[in-house]
Each structure stands twice: as C-alpha cells, then as structure tokens.
Amino acid sequence: MQGIWLWGAVAVPAALLVAIIYCYNRLVFNRARVAEAWSGIDVQLKRRSSLIPSLVSCLKAYMAHERDTLEELTSRRGEAQAHERDGAADRAAVETQLTAALLRTFALVENYPELKADGAFLDLQRNLSELEEQIQMARRYYNGAVRELNVLVESVPSNLVARSCGFTCAAYFTLDDAREGLSPKMEF
Template identity: 40%
Template sequence: MDFGSLIGWIVLGVFVLLFLWVTVVYNKLVRLGVRAEEAWRGIDTLLRKRFDLIPNLVETVKGYATHEREVFERVTEARSASMKAQTPKEQAEADNVLAGTLKSLFAVAENYPELKANVNFTALQKSLEELEEEIARSRRYYNAVVRDLNTAIKVFPQNMIANLFRIKEREFYMLPSETMAEPPKVDFSR
C-alpha cells in the first residue's frame, strides 16, 4: 500500500466518523424534540379533561347560587381563554387567571353548606383536585424534557448540528411572576 492510498483511507475514515457523529447527535436532538412534543400533548390532554369538568362544576354551583352570575361568567371566560392558549407562556398565563376564577367559584360554594354537602359537587371537587395534581406532574416532566433538549442544543459541538438542522429551543412552562410570589391555594378539605 502506498502513502497516497493510506491518506485516502484515513480521510475516508474521518468522513465516516464525522458522518456517524452527526447522525448520532441529530437523532438525539430529534428524540428530545419528540419527547418534548409528547410531554406538551400530555399536558394538553389533561387540560382538556379539566376544561370538560369546569362546566359541570359551574352548573352544580349555579343550581345553588343563581345570583352569582358574574362569577360564573368569569370562570367561563377564563376557561375559554385557557382553551385558546397555544404556547406554554400563553397557557401558564391563562391557567393563572383560571385558577383565580376557580378560587372565586369555590368561595361562593363556601356560602352554601347544602352545596358543599352535595355528592356531585364533592365528586367534581375531588376530580378537579386529582387533575390539578396530574397537570402539575406533567408540567414538571415537560420542563425536565425541555431542559434536556435546550441544554443539548446549546452545548458545543452539538450546537453546530442543531444550527445546521435548524433545531430550536423550546419554551419552558413557567408561571407568571406574580403567581410565583404567592401560589394559589385550593383547599377542598373544608
């Protein structure tokens, strides 16, 4: 074997290794992107369940507190806005408003002991509480996946592959700053 063919084999080997490395990094970034999308769809599914539950809750309270129309309208408007949210930031802001209106709804319910004793109302409260816990777990999972994806996109030399294939960072699901100062408290135990 002469020196020229040895150099050719070395160059070919370097290109093969480079191609394999690019493939591995690209596939890793794609897998993380798919996991992030799956995590977001999981949150979306849970939010839809919550959206379906809220009208039942409102109707149950309405049966006992018909003169609280303004509260019912605010809950309905907040639910509608939350359903229209597209990005994690929009969803977090809409969820913040919805949580506030639901607190108002439960405050109204506190004034009606017969409502608090209603089996349907307590079942709806329990369902909402379980859904909120599941949504919180899903948000944490989503943010963990987004953290892994964004880190992989930013670190060298993977950032070159991400830029080459236009793989973008994802937005975290972060609560608005005013919510972080004092988290909403939902207490169904009373």
C-alpha cells in the first residue's frame, strides 16, 4: 500500500511538471510564430515603400500639375518608414494612410492615357499590385498566428503558465475601415 502512495506522490508532481513544460513550450512556439509572421508583413511593407520613389519619378513626367498628390504619397511613405519599429496597431494606422494615398494616386492616373501605355509604369503597377496581394496574405498569416497565441494566453490551463512567465496577448494588424484592406485597382 505504501508503494502505491509513493508512486502517486511522485507521479502527480511529475505529470504536473510535464504539463507546465508543455504549455510553456507551446507559448514560446506561438510567440516565435507571431514574430516570424510580423517579419513577413514588415518585409512586404518595406518592399512597397521601396517602389514608391520609382513610381513618383515615373509619374512626375506625366502628372506635373498633380504635384500635391505626389507629395502626399512621398510624405506618407516617409511616415511609414519612420514607424517601421512600431507595433502592429500603430503601424497599421500609418500603413493604411499610405495605402489610401496610393489609391488616390492610381485614381488620378486614369486621366493620363499616355501614362497607361508607358512600359515602366505598367511594370511598377504590376509589382505594386502583386505586393498588395502579398501584404494581404502576410496580414492574414500574422493575424492567424496572433489568434493562436492569444487563445493560449487566455485559456485554461495555459493562461496560468502564461501569466506566471510574462506572456501577453499580441495585437492584431487591423484596419480602421474594411474597405482599406482591398488591394488598389490598378487595371488599365
């Protein structure tokens, strides 16, 4: 009889320790996945920002009297670059403004038929369109990784481990207006 109690006294704490280690490792894995997913968004946003100077210089030749629009696009790009180290919520707000400036710019392009035939512009347009799609995919992946981490941080029993080890919920990369999540229409 004493042997059973002894095994029970050893097995219960050992099982509890294994469960704690398992929860901790899942939290670490999901936190790393959120960081990796954020890195994917960051790469795509930087690629988009790097195309904007080429776009602006291509458009300047055709859209000389649309200077305010081009200056706004350049300004929004600068703001986005200044916030590259910010978290998802702050970065989303700035990137949303850049997307809106791009949409306004491409809406004005409709007034310039000769620009719509320019090879360099068409190449930039295609690259930006592909990048917008990649940003959307990266955003969905990031938000899925955040969801998984947040579920672990908030659900029992992993929330006990999360709270004691300093894990917190991550912020989603959200848009103020769902229409801002649509890729700009750049068809000519």
